[in-house]
Structures are given as structure tokens and as C-alpha cells.
Amino acid sequence: MNTKYLLVENISDINAIIKQPLQLTQRIKFTAFDVSKSFVVFGASSGGLYVFNRHPHQFLKLIPSKEGSIVQVCISPDEKHISLASSKGAVVIIPNCFNENYIQYQANYEHRGNIVTAIKWNGDELYCGDNTGRITVISLPSLLAKAMFQPNCATLMQLDSRIIQIDSYSKFLLISTLTRTYICDTDKEQYRQIGKKLRNGHFGASFFSNNLDSNRVLSETLKKRGIFKKSIDDEQFYAQINDNVQIFCTRPGARMWEAKLSASVTRTHQFKNLLKEPADVINWDDNLDTRLVMNSSPTSDLRMDELNFSKVLVLDNKFIITFNRGTFYIFDPTTEVIICWCNYFKNIKDFKVTNYFIYIWDDSLEVRIIALYTLEQIILKTLFRKQYYLSGELCCHYSSDVIDLIEFSANNIHLVSILKEKLTDQNLLQQLSPIFNAIDSYTNKKVIVQRLTTGIVAINPFFNDEKIEKEQPPESLHILKDLGANVTEKLTERTKNLKQKFQIFETTVKNLTLVDNNSNKNNSTAPSEDHIAKLNNSNLIKTSTDDLDAMKVFQQQYQMSKINDKLETPKFYQLLDKHNLNSVVQLFHNFLNNSKDSVADKANVKLWCFTQYLRYLLKNHTGDIQNLNNDDLTVQYALEGFIELNQSNCSCTCSYPTPSAKEHIPKYYELGCILTKKIWSSKSQLLDEMTKKVPYMWKYILKDLRNNDTIDNILPLLMQFGDEDLVENFSGKFKYDEWDDALKLLAKLRNFKCVNCDENFVETSDVMSWTGFGTILLKSVGAQSTINLLTRYSDIIPSNELDAHFYQMCIFTTAVGGISDKAIGFTKLMQSNDTTALEFDNVVKKFLRRSYTKRSLNGEKRNSLLCSKTVLRCSFCDLPLETPLLTDYVTLSCKHLYHAICYKYNENICEKCKECV
Incomplete structure (x- = not known):
């Protein structure tokens, strides 16, 4: 059963409290903030840090600084230190500021003159990035070194553009710039770009692991670090570690890359077509008589620019959350779905998370606190707070989900039956009656009582004798039936400590496995007639030990995939590698035929077989497929699986793809291209089925297989x-x-x-x-x-x-002439930046107002200007300085020349000199 998640806004007095310290002044404004488990800290335009307690909301102290307006604040994970960055480029660490009244400042000026755009703690190291792409690290000295050294600071990298986000995991750094994402090994002092395709925007990236521990304890000795070098593609980048760590990088168009520590992209998640109705936000305050109030998110279609994700954060160590100016999205990496998204909050200035709480800070400097709860959690929380009407109305609003919880879950949702006694609103009680009936039905189910040989009475015992007898030999069955009693008896001995209890359980399971294996071997050597009959009734094709073991390995992998689809048992792939490709297909057929699941579950088993087979082919045998015949069993099974896993309703009745087809990127696309190429020459019915059910493959066909066709033949399909x-x-x-x-x-x-x-x-x-x-x-x-x-x-x-952007491109292209690609690229660049978009608009308007003679705009003179060997060009955009539309330019002290608007876009930094650093 899918878990239902809800967004709940905690209506509190936090905004009134955080404004209290500023009531006597209108000059000071909050400019940055951060949230930790216990504190909320605001940086101000005066340079001060205002520290508040989270529970309850309370102003604690003001920590002044002399470095100017604060642009970044970051609390260390252990809540000992605060770091800040000022508008002048200074980075200041204030150690032990929460517990000590004596404030010490450790300032660093490596970024002087630049804007620090991201800071991130990793143990006792602080990593900083600025608008020029510079990455530095500041290491706090140990107690022994404090009296001898200043904080150790080093420049690690000079990257291509502004730093958007920094994240850390163990010895690895994840750095997102405007155009790329890099993963860095701080021990080897190497970094590598994730993926190949560039981007342009404020996109972020984050590590994700269920056992993520970013609070790594660093060495007490101060490391001497130098400039990191870029790792080449063929070079091994990292030593193998056991953690199942994923990297998620946001991409344009509501997409997200999933990558590994090796910097290889494993898949692309496309969410544009998966966004259903936005989630409502439930208001929750402390009033006992509060009623259900829900803020509905706008349901109108979002523009494409609103679908772009931004920075990536980890919520409650379970989910990935990303946001933009008006929307946030919560993604479950385990199920690969967006569990909820919300566009109710507008003008988001900054966004922080701690545990399952989301702190939204908007342009009006108001803070909104949102919590992500399961349906059961919020119902029980309101129940325990004695907010009975709110609890009852929640149950009514989500009645079908509550009934599912009652029928399919063994949790505490049945406690809502107390509402019968607590509520006096007869109308509300009437609406709750289906839920009360479901609880009564659940509790009145027939209870199966069984007295075990040990004397213990088991209620609803775990093992189903009838099912197990078909799958296990008698000795194994006896062990299984006694396992619950045996373990229960021994684990309840109060004299046993936790370690001893675990050893008892482990020994029991080992003995079970040993007896089970011996029983299998004995039965395979001399099986009884009854046992053979049972095996035949189970639809097993062969009764050899090898086949039984193979099905056991398949069953183990299948059960493990239910927990996490990415988990792999070594035995599974070892088994597949022992067989040729056609035999592997037969193994999957056998496993499907032997499945005792229902029809619906059997369909899931079939999809699982296809998934595992295609994954196996893509991992080891793409080259082998190209050498097989089209009618080979391997090719036929792979085609069937690829179509079954990726079919979408994106084709017209005439078999032409509809425009939405291009958004449904198939799983195992590389393998699909190989299969499509194989069946292309035969023009068989399989090709028609492929393109109709997986219409995205038209992209590969047009680009690679029909690239030599005349444009008349492919124009309708292309459009x-x-x-x-x-x-x-x-x-x-x-x-x-x-x-x-x-x-x-x-x-x-x-x-x-x-x-x-x-x-x-x-x-x-x-x-x-x-x-x-x-x-x-x-x-x-x-x-x-x-x-x-x-x-x-x-x-x-x-x-x-x-739109206006299009006409600006036309005007600028006409003005520069002969180099339309550069002109269009330059126009898009200027339009994409908030700083230069308005100025570029004014430049175009001024250009249109000017009176030019025909000679000044004719193509002959313009082209001779562009082709001249002595023409002066802008150091940033490489367009001529004499471009009619861009008349203003600057000459720097370093002798490099820039259009005024290009220099402003580059934040008054000389691009050429930066490259030489």
C-alpha cells in the first residue's frame, strides 16, 4: 500500500518573535538565514547574527561583526560553530558561539572583492564558493594548534562560473556551478565533471544515502592542500566504498540526473509529465477546538520556466526536495516518484530543511514552517493533543485512505475509535461511521489460536503450513514451525543481554539453513513419490538440484527487489553468467511459470523478469545482441520486455507519434536503440509495434537511421x-x-x-x-x-x-549580421540573467530610436567590418566592439576590452585574467 503524505503548516508566532529585535530600527534588515536542530539564525544588513531558539521560539542573543552586510549563514552540524560570509567577500567563523559568552572571530579574506554564494560545513572544515567559481576550504585548528596557527585556508579550485551549491559526503565534495556539477575527492585532490551535457542556470546537486552521515570526523592534524587537478575520464576516481550513495543533480525542464560517486550518470528522471494535482497545505495551530483548514494550491498549468528545479536538499534522510521561486517538489528516490509538490507559496527567497521540517523564507521576510507527515502521523498527533474535531475531520477528508490503513496496516490508526466518545457533533460522527465500521470489522476477524509444542500459544502464527509444505521438505518445515517458539522463548530470558540474544537468533537461523540445504540434497538424491508429485503439481519443469537452486536464487533476488530495486545478490548474476543468453531466457520463463502469485501479482513478476533481463543485457551483452539473428530467442524476449516496460499512449491511430512522445524517455534506451537497429532492415511487424507502443524511438530512427532521407519524406514526422x-x-x-x-x-x-x-x-x-x-x-x-x-x-x-525575446534576437542578429549563431547565443545569455535582461532591453530600445543611414546598416560594410583581421572583439562574447547595437565598451587596466553589458553580466570580473589564474 502506498503511504499517503501530507504537507502541514505549523501556525506559530515565529514571525512576531524574529521581528522583535528589529522593532526599534527600520534601517536593519535580515539578509540570510540558516536552521539547525535547535536554532534559527538570521544574518542582518548590519553584519550582526541574530540567534533564536527553535523550541520554543525565543530570541537568545545577538552576535555582532564588523565585516558588513551578511550574504550567507551556516550552522555547523554539531551546533558548535557559525560561519558567515559578508558582502565584501570576507568569511568569518565564530567557534563555540552557542555555549560560550566570550566571542572569538576567525576571519578569512580569500574571497575579498567577490560574492560568496555557497558555504558548507564538513566536520571542522568549511568549504566556500563564490561568484567567480573559486572554491576554498578553511580548517579549524585543533586545541594543540590554536596557539600556533591561524585557521588553515587554501584555494582548492577555480571553476568556470558562479558556485550555486556545495554538498559533502565523507571525503567527497559536490559542487554545482551555473553550467556543470563536479564531484571532488579531497584526499586525492582530484575532481571530475558529472555527465557531459552542460546547462545554464541556478541548478544544484546533493548526495543521498539512507545511512548518510555528513558529520565526518576529520583528522586532528591540519591538512595542507593545494589546487585540485581535474581527473581524466580513464583514471580511477575513487576507492570502492560500501555505502549505496546516490547523487542527484537538477537539470532544465523538470529533469534530474541520478549519478554515482564515479561521476557516471546512471539515469535521468523526467518529472514534467508526472506532476499531478499539487498538494494542499493543512493549517495546524495549538487551539484544542481548531477545525480543518486547507490552503489549496493553484491548479492552473505551470509555465515551462516554472518547472525548472534549483538547489537540492535531503529531507528527513528519506526524500529529495528541490524548489524554485514559487514551487517545491519532494521526490522519493526509493520508489522514484514525486510524493507531493506544492505551488501555494510564492516569492521564495530561501529554503532550509531540518529533519522533516521545511523552512520557507519569502521576499516579504516572513518565515513559513511546513512539516511532511504521513496521514497516520498527523491524525494520531492531533488525537494525542486532544484536538478531536481536527482529527475527526482529517479522517473524513481522507476516509478512503484511512480505511486502507485499517485494513492493510498493523499500526495504531484504530485508536481513532475513541472519537466516538469525544465528539458531540452528530453530523461529523455520521460521516465517521464507515471508519468505525472498518475498525470493528478488523478487530472482529477470526483469531487463529495454535498451541506450539513448547506450550506457548501463538495467535495468528506467521507460517502458513499448507503453503510451506509445497515448498519445503519435512525436516525444514519442522524447523520453521518451531523457530518462532524457539526464538521467543530464548529472547525473553531476562538474564540475556542484547548481544547474546542476537547470537541465539543468528545460530538458530544458521541451523535452519543447514538443515534445509541437507534436506534438499537428500531429497534430490532419493526423492519420495509423494514429493515428486508435489513438485510436478507446482509446475516445475525439471526436478534436478541445479534447477531448484536456480529458482531459489531467483526468489531471493525477487524478494530483495521488493525492498529496493537496486539491491543485487551476487549469486543472481553469477547464476546468469553460467548460462548462455537463450538459457537465461529459459530461466526467467521457468521462474514466471513457477510463481504461485495471483494474476495481478504474476503481471508484476513478469515485469520484474523483463527488468532484470534487460538490465543484465545492458550490463554485459550489448555487443552479443548485435551478432544474433532477429528470430533468436534472446532478441525476441528483449524486444518484448523493452516494449512492455516502456509502452505509452503517445501515438496517433495512424501510428504517428504525438508531440508528448518526446517527453517519455524509455528505460534502457541504449538497448532499445540496438534492438531498433536490428529490426530496422527487415521492416517487420515488430518495428511497427515498437514505434507505436514506444514512440520515443522515432527520435533514434530519424536521427540515426533516416538521416540520409530527403527532407520531404520525413518533414511531417519531424514536425x-x-x-x-x-x-x-x-x-x-x-x-x-x-x-x-x-x-x-x-x-x-x-x-x-x-x-x-x-x-x-x-x-x-x-x-x-x-x-x-x-x-x-x-x-x-x-x-x-x-x-x-x-x-x-x-x-x-x-x-x-x-514574445519580446524572439524579436530582440531578430534585431540583434540583423545588427551584427553574418554570425547569427553567436548573436542568438549572446541574446539568450543576456536575457537569462536578471542583472542584464533589463539593460539589454534598454539597449535594444535605444538602438531602435537611433537614426542610421542606409550605409551604416548595409550588409557590405557590416560584413567587411566583421571579416577584418584588425577588428577589435569583446573578451567575453567575441562579438566585434563596433557592433551597432552595443556601442558602450570598457577598457580594463589589464588591457582587455569588454562590451559594457558583457562586463556587467560577468559581475565586473575579467574573464581572460580569471582563466590565467
């Missing part, structure tokens, strides 16, 4: 699939007439009609936008031809479909 990167790849083949045809097809698609059969498909935001198509057109034919083509269809293009 309906609607992948902008794919269209841009083929744009070199387009002539003016083909672009005109493409515009007609897009007009039909924007009306949600299939371009092949004119059937309507479900309205979706996945259809290529006019702006996206116009940008590709602009790169291919230039601004003038683009405008001419679009003007031809102006009556069918809605006025708001081509």
Missing part, C-alpha cells in the same frame, strides 16, 4: 515529433519552400491535429512553440527571411506566441 534539437539537426537540409511547408504543418499541430491523418489529439503543451520554431528558423535563414515567412502566416499565429 509532429517536435524535438527542437532534432529539427535543428536537419535544418541544414531545409530550403525556403521546406520552411514554408513546415510552417503550415506547425499551424495544424498548434490546433492539436495530426499532420498525417487530421485526427485530433489531446491538447498538450508539448507541441513545438512558435518561438522555439522561429529561433531555429532565424539561425537557418536569417532575420529578414524569418520575418517574411512568419508575416505570411501572421493571421494564424496568435499575437502572444512570439
Whole structure:
């Protein structure tokens, strides 16, 4: 049963309390904050730190500093120290500030003149990153070294762009910049980029492990560290460790990479199409008579820019949480689903988590405290606080989920039956009657009582004799039946300590396994007629010891996968490696046939078989598949499994893919490409089934298998699939007439009609936008031809479909001429930055207001300027300084030249000099 999670806002007096210290002044504002298990700390524009207690909310102390306005605050994990970063680039550590009244300051100025954008504690080391990409580490000295040394500080790396987030695990650092994510081995002083594809934005990354312990105890000796070197791809990056550590990196378009410590990306999670209704937020205060109040999140469709994730945090050591300015998402790495998301809170300034609490700080400097509870937790908490009406209304609102808890869970939800006595509202009691009836039905079930040979009475014993007799030999059955009594009797001896109890249990299980194995061997040597009959009735194909052992290994792996799909038993893959590929298929068939599950569960077993087989092929045998015939059992089973695991309802009745198909990236895509290539030449029915049920494979077919086709043959398919990167790849083949045809097809698609059969498909935001198509057109034919083509269809293009950014690209491309790719790239870069977007808009407006002679804008002079060997170029964008639209430029003391807007975008840092550092 899936666990139901709810978002609960704790209505408290925290905002009134945190504003009390500032009541006598209007000049000081809070500028940064952090939260730990016991404290909430705010940094202020005055340079002071305001420390508050979390439980209860209470102002504790003010810690002043002289370094200026605070931009970052970070509490150490052991709650001993606070670190802060000022707007001047100073990093200050204040050790033991929570418990001692005597305040000491340990300041470092490695980032002077820059803006520190991320700080992270790891034991007694503080890692800092700034807007230029510099990473430093500050190590607190030990007691012995305090009198001799200042805090040890070293520059570790100089990366390509602003640091967005820093995370740590053991000896590893995870660093996210605007364009990349790096993992660093601090012992080897090496770092490596995660993944290959770049990005551009405030995306973060975080380590995740169920046994995550970021509070690593570092060596007492101060480490001398130098600049980290970049690890090459072939070099071993890390020593094998046992922890099942995952790395999650946010990507554009509501995507998230999952990677390993080796820096290899294992999968991409796409959440855009998995976002169902946003979660409501329940208000909860301390009033005993409080009633259920729910704040509903807006249900209107989100814009694509609102779907981008940002920093990544770990919530309650179970979930991944990420957020942007108006939305946050909670992701369960175990089940690989978003358990809830919320867009109720707007203008999020900063976001912190501790345990299962979420602290949201908005632009109005208000703090909102949200908790993530299971349905059972919040119902019982309100019950124990004697908020009976709130508890009853929660049960009514989620009645079906509560009944499921009663029927399928052995927890304490049945305690809500006390509401019969506590509530006087007859209408509410009437609504609760189905829940009370379910509790009565559950408690009145027939109780099975069995007296064991030891004299102990077992109620509802764990073992089902009838089922076990079919699967175990008699000796094993006897051991299993006595195991509960044996262990219970011995573990209840009060004279035994915990270690002795564990040893008793372990010995009992070992004896069970030994007897079980011996019984299997004896029975396989001389099986009785009754036992053979039972094996035949169980649909076992063979009765050899090897086959029985193989099914046992399969069963162990299957049960382990139910706990965690990523867990693997060594015996399982050792068993598969002993057989050829066709024999492995037969093993999976045998396991499925021997399954005693229900029809519904048997379908799950079948999917599990497909998953394990494809994973095995992808891991070890992709090369072998390419050498097999299409009618080979291995190929047929792999095709069936790939289609079964990835089928989506994203095809038209005419078998053309609908635009939403491009968002359903298949599992084991690399293997799917190999299989598609194998069946491509035969043009068989399997190919039709593949493309209809897994329409995303059209991307591989168009890009790799039909790349030599004429544009006329593939244009309808290309436009309906609607992948902008794919269209841009083929744009070199387009002539003016083909672009005109493409515009007609897009007009039909924007009306949600299939371009092949004119059937309507479900309205979706996945259809290529006019702006996206116009940008590709602009790169291919230039601004003038683009405008001419679009003007031809102006009556069918809605006025708001081509935004101001598109027209700015057209203007700038016209102004620079001959280098449209650079011009478009530059325009997108300026538009994506909050600092330069407004200024670029003003630059374009000024340009349009100017009066130019025809000669100043004709192509001949412009092109001769761009082609001149002596033309001066901007050190940042590489466009000519004499670009008509960008008239202002600066000459730095280092003699490098910049457009004024480029210099501002780069935060007044010389890019060239930075590269030389």
C-alpha cells in the first residue's frame, strides 16, 4: 500500500518573535538565514547574527561583526560553530558561539572583492564558493594548534562560473556551478565533471544515502592542500566504498540526473509529465477546538520556466526536495516518484530543511514552517493533543485512505475509535461511521489460536503450513514451525543481554539453513513419490538440484527487489553468467511459470523478469545482441520486455507519434536503440509495434537511421515529433519552400491535429512553440527571411506566441549580421540573467530610436567590418566592439576590452585574467 503524505503548516508566532529585535530600527534588515536542530539564525544588513531558539521560539542573543552586510549563514552540524560570509567577500567563523559568552572571530579574506554564494560545513572544515567559481576550504585548528596557527585556508579550485551549491559526503565534495556539477575527492585532490551535457542556470546537486552521515570526523592534524587537478575520464576516481550513495543533480525542464560517486550518470528522471494535482497545505495551530483548514494550491498549468528545479536538499534522510521561486517538489528516490509538490507559496527567497521540517523564507521576510507527515502521523498527533474535531475531520477528508490503513496496516490508526466518545457533533460522527465500521470489522476477524509444542500459544502464527509444505521438505518445515517458539522463548530470558540474544537468533537461523540445504540434497538424491508429485503439481519443469537452486536464487533476488530495486545478490548474476543468453531466457520463463502469485501479482513478476533481463543485457551483452539473428530467442524476449516496460499512449491511430512522445524517455534506451537497429532492415511487424507502443524511438530512427532521407519524406514526422534539437539537426537540409511547408504543418499541430491523418489529439503543451520554431528558423535563414515567412502566416499565429525575446534576437542578429549563431547565443545569455535582461532591453530600445543611414546598416560594410583581421572583439562574447547595437565598451587596466553589458553580466570580473589564474 502506498503511504499517503501530507504537507502541514505549523501556525506559530515565529514571525512576531524574529521581528522583535528589529522593532526599534527600520534601517536593519535580515539578509540570510540558516536552521539547525535547535536554532534559527538570521544574518542582518548590519553584519550582526541574530540567534533564536527553535523550541520554543525565543530570541537568545545577538552576535555582532564588523565585516558588513551578511550574504550567507551556516550552522555547523554539531551546533558548535557559525560561519558567515559578508558582502565584501570576507568569511568569518565564530567557534563555540552557542555555549560560550566570550566571542572569538576567525576571519578569512580569500574571497575579498567577490560574492560568496555557497558555504558548507564538513566536520571542522568549511568549504566556500563564490561568484567567480573559486572554491576554498578553511580548517579549524585543533586545541594543540590554536596557539600556533591561524585557521588553515587554501584555494582548492577555480571553476568556470558562479558556485550555486556545495554538498559533502565523507571525503567527497559536490559542487554545482551555473553550467556543470563536479564531484571532488579531497584526499586525492582530484575532481571530475558529472555527465557531459552542460546547462545554464541556478541548478544544484546533493548526495543521498539512507545511512548518510555528513558529520565526518576529520583528522586532528591540519591538512595542507593545494589546487585540485581535474581527473581524466580513464583514471580511477575513487576507492570502492560500501555505502549505496546516490547523487542527484537538477537539470532544465523538470529533469534530474541520478549519478554515482564515479561521476557516471546512471539515469535521468523526467518529472514534467508526472506532476499531478499539487498538494494542499493543512493549517495546524495549538487551539484544542481548531477545525480543518486547507490552503489549496493553484491548479492552473505551470509555465515551462516554472518547472525548472534549483538547489537540492535531503529531507528527513528519506526524500529529495528541490524548489524554485514559487514551487517545491519532494521526490522519493526509493520508489522514484514525486510524493507531493506544492505551488501555494510564492516569492521564495530561501529554503532550509531540518529533519522533516521545511523552512520557507519569502521576499516579504516572513518565515513559513511546513512539516511532511504521513496521514497516520498527523491524525494520531492531533488525537494525542486532544484536538478531536481536527482529527475527526482529517479522517473524513481522507476516509478512503484511512480505511486502507485499517485494513492493510498493523499500526495504531484504530485508536481513532475513541472519537466516538469525544465528539458531540452528530453530523461529523455520521460521516465517521464507515471508519468505525472498518475498525470493528478488523478487530472482529477470526483469531487463529495454535498451541506450539513448547506450550506457548501463538495467535495468528506467521507460517502458513499448507503453503510451506509445497515448498519445503519435512525436516525444514519442522524447523520453521518451531523457530518462532524457539526464538521467543530464548529472547525473553531476562538474564540475556542484547548481544547474546542476537547470537541465539543468528545460530538458530544458521541451523535452519543447514538443515534445509541437507534436506534438499537428500531429497534430490532419493526423492519420495509423494514429493515428486508435489513438485510436478507446482509446475516445475525439471526436478534436478541445479534447477531448484536456480529458482531459489531467483526468489531471493525477487524478494530483495521488493525492498529496493537496486539491491543485487551476487549469486543472481553469477547464476546468469553460467548460462548462455537463450538459457537465461529459459530461466526467467521457468521462474514466471513457477510463481504461485495471483494474476495481478504474476503481471508484476513478469515485469520484474523483463527488468532484470534487460538490465543484465545492458550490463554485459550489448555487443552479443548485435551478432544474433532477429528470430533468436534472446532478441525476441528483449524486444518484448523493452516494449512492455516502456509502452505509452503517445501515438496517433495512424501510428504517428504525438508531440508528448518526446517527453517519455524509455528505460534502457541504449538497448532499445540496438534492438531498433536490428529490426530496422527487415521492416517487420515488430518495428511497427515498437514505434507505436514506444514512440520515443522515432527520435533514434530519424536521427540515426533516416538521416540520409530527403527532407520531404520525413518533414511531417519531424514536425509532429517536435524535438527542437532534432529539427535543428536537419535544418541544414531545409530550403525556403521546406520552411514554408513546415510552417503550415506547425499551424495544424498548434490546433492539436495530426499532420498525417487530421485526427485530433489531446491538447498538450508539448507541441513545438512558435518561438522555439522561429529561433531555429532565424539561425537557418536569417532575420529578414524569418520575418517574411512568419508575416505570411501572421493571421494564424496568435499575437502572444512570439514574445519580446524572439524579436530582440531578430534585431540583434540583423545588427551584427553574418554570425547569427553567436548573436542568438549572446541574446539568450543576456536575457537569462536578471542583472542584464533589463539593460539589454534598454539597449535594444535605444538602438531602435537611433537614426542610421542606409550605409551604416548595409550588409557590405557590416560584413567587411566583421571579416577584418584588425577588428577589435569583446573578451567575453567575441562579438566585434563596433557592433551597432552595443556601442558602450570598457577598457580594463589589464588591457582587455569588454562590451559594457558583457562586463556587467560577468559581475565586473575579467574573464581572460580569471582563466590565467
